[in-house]
Amino acid sequence: MLESLSSSLRKTILKVRGAPIVDEKLINELIQDLENALLGTDVNLDLVLDISQKVKKRALQDQIPMAVSRKNYTIKVIYDELTDLLGKRYAPLRLNPNELNILMFIGIQGSGKTTSIGKFANYYQKRGFKVGVIGGDTFRPGALAQLKQYIEPIGIEVYGEEKEKKAINVIKNGLKHFKEKKSINLILIDTTGRHKEEKALIKEMEEIAKTAKPTEIILIIDASIGQQAQAQADAFNRATPIGSIILTKMDGSAKGGGALSAVAITGGVIRFYGEGEKIQDLVEFNPTRFVGSLLGMGDIEGLVESVNEAFGVEDTAELRDAFKKGKLTLRHFKTQMETANKQSSLGKIVSKIPGVGGLMAGHTDLEAESKESVKRFIAICSAMTDEELDNARIIKGSRIQRIARGSGTSPQEVKLLLQQFNQMSKQLKVMRKMRGRRGPQGGLPPGMEGLLGG
Ligand SMILES: Nc1nc2c(ncn2[C@@H]2O[C@H](COP(=O)(O)OP(=O)(O)OP(=O)(O)O)[C@@H](O)[C@H]2O)c(=O)[nH]1
Ligand SMILES: [Mg+2]
Incomplete structure (x- = not known):
């Protein structure tokens, strides 16, 4: 499914993951990658x-x-x-098994x-419906x-009349045929398909719909037409309030993203969308x-959830104040x-990064690992004196040795922590300059992510 789009998006995500800091330069690169990936799948330029x-x-x-x-x-x-682009609404087709x-x-x-009818017949038969075509x-x-x-090979009856030239008659007779068979609940x-454009198609649809009184009208669009799908969908939406759309050939088309977004x-x-010629190749x-699978993992919802969860947690007033004044200490x-250690979400956030699944093979316990590094950072800070916590600059030489010993870590780890702290303080100053006197209010300067083990 949309392999090239997916692989470029995954590369983009990996770039974010791999970068030491998220700054304007990185974001500009990302934007370029994102634009190329989307344009490559025929998404409309304005979008x-x-x-x-x-x-x-x-x-x-x-x-x-x-x-x-x-x-x-x-x-x-x-x-x-991306989710926004493709429509946030998740609307499964609701069929009632107790009705026709x-x-x-x-x-x-x-x-x-x-082909889609065959796939539908198969899909709903597997879910207990008695289907007639x-x-x-x-x-x-x-x-x-x-x-x-x-369709017949999957054991579903197809009603047809070889000699009848009028579609409307076949449909009338077919409906009668299946309605007499009380067991059928999905026709x-x-x-x-003689139409090459929307107008005539819609006209015929309205005529048949008058007779068949369908529960739902389903418009089939070939995804390989890319953003041109918009004209068909538009005409269709205007003509019927009960319509849904299936995109086919998502497997073979480089323009699938364009069709979906359009x-x-x-x-x-x-x-649904079709991703192959076989009767099973239908995906809800x-x-x-x-979007989760495009970005490289099914569980991106987990990451999103964790970030959303963290948004609900208040930063302490003291901390916000420190940021405002641009005075950040180790304390x-x-x-x-x-x-962070108290928040269950932290480990989740780190472990649910899309796109790193493959890279992290062998590091299955990423969550435990990141929790561990937060704990070690806390231990290091706890081994510092008040003076040191208030003034990181004095931590040098023998102090580093002492802190490492006192926290059960190594001098390298202490130095790493100090490095990251310095980087964060620098970022904070840059940010304050960029934003003038107001200063960020509780915002995390880019670069702090290293501290969180992410
Ligand atoms: N690769 C791929 N091929 C598909 C998919 N859906 C349909 N096709 C192929 O597209 C061609 C046309 O499919 P049909 O189902 O016959 O299309 P139709 O709309 O009924 O065509 P008409 O009745 O002639 O209007 C066939 O060769 C199908 O195998 C899909 O999801 N993926
Ligand atoms: Mg056909």
């Missing part, structure tokens, strides 16, 4: 620019809780914006109607044979899960580590 501006602004300027690293926040922002459901499939020539394509020679050949209607901005509801579309730093 791409809109997304990249939002990501840039949020990643650099949003005020985030101290327990969230700017890296994770940036990843979450990318995730948010009639679904009518329409779409321009060759879009994948007949009506071959309402009386236009193309061989259409009925194709339908039967595809799928195939239709003619349909999403019309407000059209994408329920869920924007959040979809603040220690307090922050202690808060």
Whole structure:
């Protein structure tokens, strides 16, 4: 599924992960990568620019809780914006097994109607529905044979009339046939695909719909047309309030992202997509899960949840004050580590970074590892004197040796902590300069993420 988009997005995420600090330069690189990835899958230029501006602004300027690293926040922002692009609403198709459901499939020539009906029949049969299919394509020679050949092997009856030329008659008779069989609770209607454009298609849809009174009309769009899908979806949305959309050929098309986003901005509801010619190749579309798998892991929702959770945790007033004044001491730093240690979300945040799954093979206990490093940082700070906590500059030579001994760590670890603390203080000064006198209020300067083990 959208392999090249997915692999470029994963590379982008890995770049965030691998960078020592998240600064403007990195964000600019990211934006460039993100734009290229989206344009490469035919997402509309205006949409791409809109997304990249939002990501840039949020990643650099949003005020985030101290327990969230700017890296994770940036990843979450990318995730948010992509999910937004594809439609936040998750709307599974609701069929009632206690009633007769009639679904009518329409779409321009060759879009994948007949194949999608087979996939639907298979999908819902597996979920306990008793399915019947009506071959309402009386236009193309061989259409009925194709339908039967595809669907009968899974044990589903196909109603068709070789000699009848009027689709509407076949559909009427087919409905009667299946309604008499009381056991059938899902009827799928195939239709003619002679239309090459939206207008005639919609007209025919309205005519058949009057007779068949479908529960739902399903528009099939071939994803390989990319952002041109917007015109079809638009016309369709205007014509019917009960429509859903299936995108086909998501496997073979480099333009799938364009088609998905183009349909999403019309407000059209994408329920499924096809990713192959076989009868099993139908996937229910869920924007959040979809973006999660694009970015490289199913569980990105976990990361997002953890970041959201951390947003609910107040930073201490003392800390905010320190940031405002631009005076950060190791004491603040220690307090922050202690808060982070208490938060269950921290370990979760670190362990749920999308895209690092493969790289982290063998480091399965990333969460425990990051908790461990926070604990060690706390231990190091606890071995410091009050004087040292208030003035990190005096920590040198023999003091480092003493702190390492006292905390059960090594002088290297103490130096690492001091380095990261210095980097953070520098970042804070730069930020204060950039933002004038106001100063960030509780925001985490880029670079602090290193302290959180992320
Ligand atoms: N790779 C791939 N091929 C697909 C997919 N869906 C449909 N196809 C292929 O696209 C071609 C057209 O599919 P049909 O289901 O016959 O399309 P249709 O809309 O019924 O076509 P008409 O009845 O002629 O209008 C067939 O060769 C299908 O195998 C998909 O998700 N992936
Ligand atoms: Mg067909």
